[in-house]
Amino acid sequence: MIISFPDKKKRRIYKENFLYIIMMIFGFLMLVPLIWVVLTAFKTEPEIAKLPITWLPESFLNFDNFVQMFAEQPFGRYFFNSITVAVISLISSTAIAVLAGYAFAKIEFKFKEFFFLLILSVFMIPAEVMVLPKYLMMAQIGWVNSYLGLAFPDLFTAFGVYLFRQFMSGIPDTYIDAARIDGASEIKILWHVILPLIKPALAAFIIIKFMFSWNQFLWPLVIGQKQDMFTVTVGLVAFSGQWYNQWNLIAAATVLSIIPMLLIFVLLQKHLVQGLVMSGTKG
Amino acid sequence: MLKFLWISFWGKSVKQRRSRMGYLFLLPSLFFVTLHFIIPTIYNIVLSFSEWHIIRPLEFVGFEKYIDVLTSDEFWEALSRTLYFTLLSVPITITSALIVALALYRIGPRKGSALVRAMYFAPVVASLTAVAYIWTWMFNPAYGLLNEILKFFYLAPIQWLNDINQVIPSLSIMYIWSRLGFDMLILMSGLTAISPDYYEAARIDGANRWHSFWNITLPLLNQQLVLVCVVEIMMALKVFELPYAATNGGPVNASRTLVMHIYETAFQWNRMDEAAVASLALFVIILIVTALQHFFLSRKIHY
Amino acid sequence: MSTVRLSNVSKSFGNLRVVSDVNLEISDGEFLVLLGPSGCGKSTTLRMIAGLEETSSGDILIDEKVINDDDPKDRNIAMVFQNYALYPHMSVRKNLAFGLKMRNMKTSTIAEKVNEVADMLQLSDLMERFPAQLSGGQRQRVAMGRAMVRTPKVFLFDEPLSNLDAVLRTELRSELKKLHMQLKTTSIYVTHDQVEAMTLADRIVVMKNGKIEQIGTPKEIFHNPKTLYVAKFIGNPQMNLHEMQVKKINNSIFLTASSLSIPIPKAVINRTNTSYLKDGATISMGIRPTDIFINNAGNKKGAFKAKMILTEMLGAETLIEFGIEDLNFKAIVEDDYGISSGDLFEVGMNFEKIHIFEDTT
Ligand SMILES: Nc1ncnc2c1ncn2[C@@H]1O[C@H](COP(=O)(O)OP(=O)(O)OP(=O)(O)O)[C@@H](O)[C@H]1O
Ligand SMILES: [Mg+2]
Numbered sequence: 001m002i003i004s005f006p007d008k009k010k011r012r013i014y015k016e017n018f019l020y021i022i023m024m025i026f027g028f029l030m031l032v033p034l035i036w037v038v039l040t041a042f043k044t045e046p047e048i049a050k051l052p053i054t055w056l057p058e059s060f061l062n063f064d065n066f067v068q069m070f071a072e073q074p075f076g077r078y079f080f081n082s083i084t085v086a087v088i089s090l091i092s093s094t095a096i097a098v099l100a101g102y103a104f105a106k107i108e109f110k111f112k113e114f115f116f117l118l119i120l121s122v123f124m125i126p127a128e129v130m131v132l133p134k135y136l137m138m139a140q141i142g143w144v145n146s147y148l149g150l151a152f153p154d155l156f157t158a159f160g161v162y163l164f165r166q167f168m169s170g171i172p173d174t175y176i177d178a179a180r181i182d183g184a185s186e187i188k189i190l191w192h193v194i195l196p197l198i199k200p201a202l203a204a205f206i207i208i209k210f211m212f213s214w215n216q217f218l219w220p221l222v223i224g225q226k227q228d229m230f231t232v233t234v235g236l237v238a239f240s241g242q243w244y245n246q247w248n249l250i251a252a253a254t255v256l257s258i259i260p261m262l263l264i265f266v267l268l269q270k271h272l273v274q275g276l277v278m279s280g281t282k283g
Numbered sequence: 284m285l286k287f288l289w290i291s292f293w294g295k296s297v298k299q300r301r302s303r304m305g306y307l308f309l310l311p312s313l314f315f316v317t318l319h320f321i322i323p324t325i326y327n328i329v330l331s332f333s334e335w336h337i338i339r340p341l342e343f344v345g346f347e348k349y350i351d352v353l354t355s356d357e358f359w360e361a362l363s364r365t366l367y368f369t370l371l372s373v374p375i376t377i378t379s380a381l382i383v384a385l386a387l388y389r390i391g392p393r394k395g396s397a398l399v400r401a402m403y404f405a406p407v408v409a410s411l412t413a414v415a416y417i418w419t420w421m422f423n424p425a426y427g428l429l430n431e432i433l434k435f436f437y438l439a440p441i442q443w444l445n446d447i448n449q450v451i452p453s454l455s456i457m458y459i460w461s462r463l464g465f466d467m468l469i470l471m472s473g474l475t476a477i478s479p480d481y482y483e484a485a486r487i488d489g490a491n492r493w494h495s496f497w498n499i500t501l502p503l504l505n506q507q508l509v510l511v512c513v514v515e516i517m518m519a520l521k522v523f524e525l526p527y528a529a530t531n532g533g534p535v536n537a538s539r540t541l542v543m544h545i546y547e548t549a550f551q552w553n554r555m556d557e558a559a560v561a562s563l564a565l566f567v568i569i570l571i572v573t574a575l576q577h578f579f580l581s582r583k584i585h586y
Numbered sequence: 587m588s589t590v591r592l593s594n595v596s597k598s599f600g601n602l603r604v605v606s607d608v609n610l611e612i613s614d615g616e617f618l619v620l621l622g623p624s625g626c627g628k629s630t631t632l633r634m635i636a637g638l639e640e641t642s643s644g645d646i647l648i649d650e651k652v653i654n655d656d657d658p659k660d661r662n663i664a665m666v667f668q669n670y671a672l673y674p675h676m677s678v679r680k681n682l683a684f685g686l687k688m689r690n691m692k693t694s695t696i697a698e699k700v701n702e703v704a705d706m707l708q709l710s711d712l713m714e715r716f717p718a719q720l721s722g723g724q725r726q727r728v729a730m731g732r733a734m735v736r737t738p739k740v741f742l743f744d745e746p747l748s749n750l751d752a753v754l755r756t757e758l759r760s761e762l763k764k765l766h767m768q769l770k771t772t773s774i775y776v777t778h779d780q781v782e783a784m785t786l787a788d789r790i791v792v793m794k795n796g797k798i799e800q801i802g803t804p805k806e807i808f809h810n811p812k813t814l815y816v817a818k819f820i821g822n823p824q825m826n827l828h829e830m831q832v833k834k835i836n837n838s839i840f841l842t843a844s845s846l847s848i849p850i851p852k853a854v855i856n857r858t859n860t861s862y863l864k865d866g867a868t869i870s871m872g873i874r875p876t877d878i879f880i881n882n883a884g885n886k887k888g889a890f891k892a893k894m895i896l897t898e899m900l901g902a903e904t905l906i907e908f909g910i911e912d913l914n915f916k917a918i919v920e921d922d923y924g925i926s927s928g929d930l931f932e933v934g935m936n937f938e939k940i941h942i943f944e945d946t947t
Contacts, residue, residue, distance in 0.1 A: 024399055126520075179688075181663065184688045258408060
């Protein structure tokens with residue numbers, strides 16, 4: 001039995017409110033670099049070289065930097081490339097991981113633990129370690145400068161297998177029993193019964209995977225050697241190298257490179273949190 | 284005949300058929316594990332024992348490349364820089380992520396709390412290349428925001444990325460900023476999953492907040508903490524975008540990390556064989572670190 | 587319309603034998619109840635018939651065709667689960683239609699069938715709701731509907747009423763009975779509730795540790811339990827059971843314990859295995875509480891002196907507990923004649939209704 005005294009409770013509420021304000025201040029500080037780069041993207045060249053520093057751009061309608069950016073380099077193509085690669089790898093890795101996750105969570109077969117450990121250990125090895133041999137493999141089959149080559153390391157993600165297995169283990173077996181009796185094959189069970197029930201995990205996976213694929217750099221740098229196969233990240237670096245010290249232009253390109261991810265995050269962030277929380281509960 | 288083959292493949296009984304289905308569902312994953320991991324690893328090992336030429340086939344040279352790499356200063360310098368960067372970044376990232384997660388958890392769901400959480404998470408959305416540019420501009424000695432702030436407090440300006448001794452800590456700042464939100468989210472998911480009953484019980488037993496933290500929160504958060512540690516150490520050890528975009532390894536190689544070393548060896552100097560040795564070194568380091576973490580951290584799980 | 591047969595069916599999980607050598611025949615249109623305590627293998631048996639679980643050995647036949655290796659979907663059975671297992675992300679309508687959709691039926695036919703079943707079960711107003719928005723009873727009816735809509739050969743029920751409160755359970759029990767009388771589909775029903783079993787079953791199968799203990803109509807099971815286990819399990823309050831010795835005097839047989847001696851009528855001897863009735867053997871004597879009465883008619887023959895221990899008013903009847911010598915008995919009587927605890931009185935027994943079991947308690 002806990003007896004809480006009114007003023008003790010009040011003190012706690014004060015404390016929590018105080019903490020909330022502190023966290024808001026620090027949260028705002030976290031945003032300052034982002035805000036700063038957005039502001040810079042709207043400034044003109046003389047403005048950024050002004051001392052002392054001015055915070056706000058003279059006009060928020062100054063889109064010259066963005067216009068120039070697209071004029072100088074095919075950023076439209078970069079975006080198209082990044083999106084294509086992200087979509088290919090998203091579809092492939094989700095499909096593969098859902099299948100494996102279901103097998104691990106709901107089907108009995110021999111050596112299950114062994115296979116799971118195998119996949120889990122791949123999860124622990126970063127892709128960067130394997131860039132070199134993978135590049136040589138791609139070169140041998142002629143996938144350098146191709147979308148499949150760009151997407152190759154992302155076609156499968158061990159993390160997805162792990163996430164979906166965690167989630168699906170939490171789904172009661174009776175749903176699957178019922179579906180089996182209702183005449184559904186394993187694939188149909190997966191499609192009609194399991195997938196709708198793991199939507200939070202799917203959303204979490206899509207965000208994380210998309211983010212990973214969109215933000216990749218080393219692999220596309222190595223594999224997309226021609227300019228028309230640059231992804232946004234590679235294009236951003238190429239552009240910045242070309243316009244060294246033109247920070248208004250670089251800022252514009254940087255801001256634009258973040259926007260797609262930001263949109264996805266804003267759209268799905270509720271699911272991301274929910275998905276992570278649920279996989280945590282079940283772990 | 285066809286039917287017989289079909290049956291013998293699928294097995295006769297329901298159970299056999301179902302377990303075949305399991306293997307079938309696993310097949311694509313295993314295919315890619317082979318393609319992404321097993322073949323490249325073997326290839327890398329073969330490469331490390333060979334002399335690589337662009338057109339001619341590989342030529343076995345034994346440990347020659349290992350000797351070349353392990354006796355070169357560049358490799359060891361890149362490695363020690365990377366370790367320095369990791370040791371600097373990871374503990375701070377995780378500690379501050381834990382503090383933020385605990386604070387946000389303590390505040391609990393209320394009006395605007397999702398927004399505050401999003402503030403901390405927002406930097407995660409940016410690619411590390413974008414992060415590099417955002418901060419290079421922040422760090423700019425003449426026009427950067429940070430020196431402006433220092434000036435406001437009558438402090439001497441700092442050279443940040445342009446100084447041999449400050450470049451790695453400056454990169455760490457970028458890294459911590461960009462990773463904090465992700466770790467916080469993972470840790471928060473763990474906190475949310477802890478049943479309040481434990482705290483109630485501890486309070487009845489007379490534990491204070493500090494006791495609860497050490498005896499309940501940390502042990503029950505172990506899974507998430509291990510995950511965050513593993514991921515962060517891995518991410519830091521393979522850091523590449525930040526120095527590549529922000530400093531190109533400079534000034535005077537002071538920020539040339541191991542992956543950058545591998546990249547340049549392989550793709551700029553065309554010495555694939557030596558790069559393969561360095562890759563293996565990174566691989567082994569990651570293996571050791573992961574194994575150590577498992578050894579130290581997972582012991583606490585079974586209390 | 588179909589028959590189901592289990593022939594020497596066994597099931598083990600690893601080394602744990604859960605069902606052993608079950609032989610069972612269910613005739614067309616029959617309502618068969620598997621009854622037994624928790625963990626005796628009822629669900630496992632049912633799941634083997636459904637194809638959700640494999641048999642370790644033995645055959646399962648539907649319409650005399652071995653279906654051991656058929657997938658559940660090819661067996662044309664339907665099952666109602668204890669927790670209903672309604673798909674939480676589908677509306678009632680979609681839940682009902684799912685089985686038909688999986689069988690690639692035409693959309694118009696599906697709609698027709700779904701509506702028909704919905705009418706029958708009074709679900710029409712709930713069609714667009716999701717399972718989480720339904721009460722327990724409604725969920726149960728949707729689960730029933732999902733099974734019925736496919737017009738399967740066999741219905742399987744795994745304790746479908748056990749998650750409901752007592753009133754609803756009784757109500758749905760009679761609804762279920764009416765439905766069965768209307769549809770006449772072969773049904774196998776698992777429960778550990780003997781009242782459910784008694785009211786619903788054409789025949790009851792009493793199970794114990796994975797083995798069949800007795801098969802019979804509710805009447806047979808109640809009036810003629812084959813084993814001590816069945817006698818104990820069926821009937822509430824439980825049958826009075828006491829260890830007694832068999833005594834043969836001339837051609838009559840008596841059961842004795844201390845100075846109590848009960849004569850056994852011919853009818854009982856005829857339906858009892860003679861090997862139990864060897865002179866001097868120890869057996870269990872059982873008599874149901876309803877077959878004991880307070881003897882105040884002055885008929886001294888076959889009356890025992892008893893001492894009242896407790897009376898409990900049940901409503902129309904009274905449950906009394908009393909001792910004869912040092913044996914305690916319970917009886918259900920219509921009138922306790924004001925006898926209170928400690929009082930001495932006389933009881934009579936309907937000796938014809940005595941049961942004799944070989945094994946002792
Ligand atoms: N998948 C399984 N693996 C191992 N043992 C199992 C499995 N399923 C059931 N059992 C065991 O088999 C025995 C019988 O289980 P079953 O579910 O058939 O009992 P039941 O008669 O339906 O009981 P209840 O009335 O509690 O539902 C139990 O001891 C149970 O622990
Ligand atoms: Mg059961």
